[in-house]
Amino acid sequence: QLQLQESGPGLVKPSDTLSLTCTVSGGPISSSLYYWGWIRQPPGKGLQYVGSIFYSGSMHSNPSLNSRVTVSIKTSESQFSLKLSSVAAADTAVYYCARIPYCSGGSCYGWSNYVDVWGKGTTVTVSS
Amino acid sequence: EMVLTQSPGTLCLSPGERATLSCRASQSISSSYLAWYQQKPGQAPRLLIYAASSRATGIPDRFSGRGSGTDFTLTITGLEPEDFAVYYCQHYGSTPTCTFGQGTKLEIK
Numbered sequence: 001q002l003q004l005q006e007s008g009p010g011l012v013k014p015s016d017t018l019s020l021t022c023t024v025s026g027g028p029i030s031s032s033l034y035y036w037g038w039i040r041q042p043p044g045k046g047l048q049y050v051g052s053i054f055y056s057g058s059m060h061s062n063p064s065l066n067s068r069v070t071v072s073i074k075t076s077e078s079q080f081s082l083k084l085s086s087v088a089a090a091d092t093a094v095y096y097c098a099r100i101p102y103c104s105g106g107s108c109y110g111w112s113n114y115v116d117v118w119g120k121g122t123t124v125t126v127s128s
Numbered sequence: 129e130m131v132l133t134q135s136p137g138t139l140c141l142s143p144g145e146r147a148t149l150s151c152r153a154s155q156s157i158s159s160s161y162l163a164w165y166q167q168k169p170g171q172a173p174r175l176l177i178y179a180a181s182s183r184a185t186g187i188p189d190r191f192s193g194r195g196s197g198t199d200f201t202l203t204i205t206g207l208e209p210e211d212f213a214v215y216y217c218q219h220y221g222s223t224p225t226c227t228f229g230q231g232t233k234l235e236i237k
Contacts, residue, residue, distance in 0.1 A: 047216055047228040062225045096172055105179050109221045114163035118172035
């Protein structure tokens with residue numbers, strides 16, 4: 001059964017770069033069937049798509065994050081990573097890594113699809 | 129930009145009752161690119177429904193989705209104690225980003 005596990009610092013200083021890694025187990029990360037993404041949830045709030053990556057390295061990010069997002073992938077280590085630069089208190093959230101099907105129901109959406117597998121999430125607090 | 133508005137914000141019902149949750153889109157959603165998730169406290173969301181009405185793997189048939197255009201509904205018939213949670217809708221298949229609703233909290237009366 002596919003499992004996703006987030007890891008990284010729980011505390012980041014304002015203006016620094018947030019770095020998280022997701023380790024994929026129980027299935028291949030080098031698959032043309034999925035994007036691998038990040039979704040976040042500020043305390044007591046709803047969900048926000050952050051960004052995602054394909055095994056080939058093709059990346060997409062949420063424009064509302066003003067180009068601060070970089071998502072990368074290391075297929076040899078079954079990991080993908082998130083970097084969010086110039087963080088502020090508003091970036092405090094639970095960050096989930098996620099598997100996003102490339103296609104479903106005969107249609108292909110690429111990165112813009114539902115999430116069918118979620119990691120447990122990791123809390124990141126931005127504070128000095 | 130697409131906005132999804134979920135109602136009600138909180139729904140108080142008893143086990144065994146029927147729950148009807150609404151998700152209204154600010155623009156028409158083509159081909160029913162809408163999903164529903166369930167989230168319990170301290171847990172990650174879980175996919176329930178995709179393509180507006182298709183149940184995800186392992187989801188009980190008491191969960192059903194329907195709708196088209198701008199109005200979508202998640203119905204839970206015969207509420208079980210484990211169904212009390214927060215529910216989110218999501219629009220996908222569009223650019224520049226996919227969008228989530230703000231959530232409906234289903235509470236035990």
